[in-house]
Amino acid sequence: MTKGHDITTEEIPRRVRLVFAGETIVDTTRARLLHETGIPPVHYFPRSDVRTELLEPSEQRSVCPFKGEASYWSIAVDGRRAEDAVWGYKDPLPERVDIKGHVAFYKDRIDEWIEDDTF
Incomplete structure (x- = not known):
């Protein structure tokens, strides 16, 4: 890790649901919260808890020197x-295997973001 740049993840001990166009697209109790120096925390969700049939692959790509190459999807409902x-990150860098098989969502592009303390 670059000096002064840290990344950690933690399990979130609550149920998280995301809704778009009236459809629940994520419903999980296994989300992870990624903390990265200089960036607000980001929720990552196991792909198995995401309704991937509502996602369409995008041509968009980006590269993070700390996580690897990111692929993007659009939501269509x-x-x-x-x-x-x-x-x-399909194949994140070795230091970030904790987010392999997970995806993240921009909060401002989701209609409802619901977190429950009980599940």
Whole structure:
């Protein structure tokens, strides 16, 4: 890790649901919260808890020197779209295997973000 730049993840001990265009697209009790120096915390969700049939692959790519190459997806539900609203690292760098198989969502592109303390 670069001096002065830290990344840690933690399990979130609550149920998290994301809704877009009236459809629940994520429902999980296994989200992880990634903390990275200089960036607000980001929720990562196991792909197995995401309705991937509502996601369409995007041409968009980005590279993070600390996590690797990110792929993006758009959400498509009943004629509504949120372009490049989801990203994930198919093959993250070895230091970030804790987010392999997970995806993240831009909060401002989701209609409802619900976190419950009980599940």
